[in-house]
Amino acid sequence: MERRSFLKHAGVGLAAAGAAVPAFAADLPTIKWRMASSFPKNLDTLFGTGEFLIKRLAEITGGKFQIQHFAAGEIVPGAGVLDAVKDGTVELGHTCGYYYYGKDPTFCIDTTIPFGMNNRQLDSWYREGNGAKLMGEFFAKWNIVAFPCGNTGAQMGGWFRKEIKTAADLNGLKMRIAGMAGAVLAKVGVVPQQISGADIYPSLEKGTIDAAEWVGPYDDYKLGFNKVAKYYYYPGWWEGGPQISAYVNAQKWAELPKEYQAAFRAAAADAHTEMLARYDAKNPAALKQLVAAGVQLKPFPKDVMEVCYKAATQMYADISAANPQFKKVYADYKKFMDDQNAWARIADGSYANIMFSRK
Secondary structure (H helix, E strand, C coil): CCHHHHHHHHHHHHHHHHHHHHHHHHCCCCEEEEEEECCCCCCCCHHHHHHHHHHHHHHHCCCCEEEEEECCCCCCCHHHHHHHHHCCCCCEEEECHHHHCCCCCHHHHHHCCCCCCCHHHHHHHHHCCCHHHHHHHHHHCCCEEEEEEEECCCCCCEEECCCCCCHHHHCCCEEECCHHHHHHHHCCCCEEECCCHHHHHHHHHHCCCCEECCCCHHHHHHHCHHHCCCEEEECCCCCCCCEEEEEEEHHHHHHCCHHHHHHHHHHHHHHHHHHHHHHHHHHHHHHHHHHHCCCEEEECCHHHHHHHHHHHHHHHHHHHHHCHHHHHHHHHHHHHHHHHHHHHHHCHHHHHHHHHCCC
């Protein structure tokens, strides 16, 4: 069959399949859920991916599966989403596992860990490795079924009021950073500060903190951090490919018809891809604007990267010695990542180096 003819017939088939979806959903009950987000509405890519999930799910089910979306603080605080889902306060949450580092550091692996996998590697671990199985077993203990539902790609290393020339410059530096990344930086002399996103700008402006990490050029430019901190460092080695997840209450998930479970999986997977595509499309232009505005774009010095990597490695050993669940998941994660990096160095890495050297 000629390619044009094939595409024509394929398009008809897809259109027919799309048209059949509402009829397919007509015999199923109307489902109404509430989703609590860990993100404010002004973060149109993070919060917006939750909106995308809701819209996509409604499209697939002919409007029969409806979700009402609540921003951080409207039902529960951003860091309260896990408990809200676990306890059945809401059926669904859109959040990041590493917000719950204090409950169990194993949560962090669902999002990202310092010097961890990039988004592509993490997807592979979940889909083809043991990621979904191991993390599924972990989340079951918290009455949650979790689904990948977004990824920002590698983030930036943050905004600094003063230049970082050596690892010694980290000593005593007050930085807005929390969780596992904050624990690593504390080992090398940084004083981690837990500050909400809304308070970062005034804290930098007043000098209450010396540095802050957020996301990347698109979100950072909108919040105006370049006006109160001159130096913009990369990479965010603590967020090489942070995954955002949809947490579903386990009882509510079990009550869903199988057709709706399949629809939710499809919608979440679509939203997962959409977030990264949005960031990849928007970050380059935002970075150009930041540099044009006078931002000093700098890589972390090599000795900073080395001492932080060593501190992270030691921390994983310490956590593994005290937490059997983390040890089990991390051991599999680390082996998978090592194999991925060996392969990426040959293929993607060498290709990227060639392309990056082109004008």
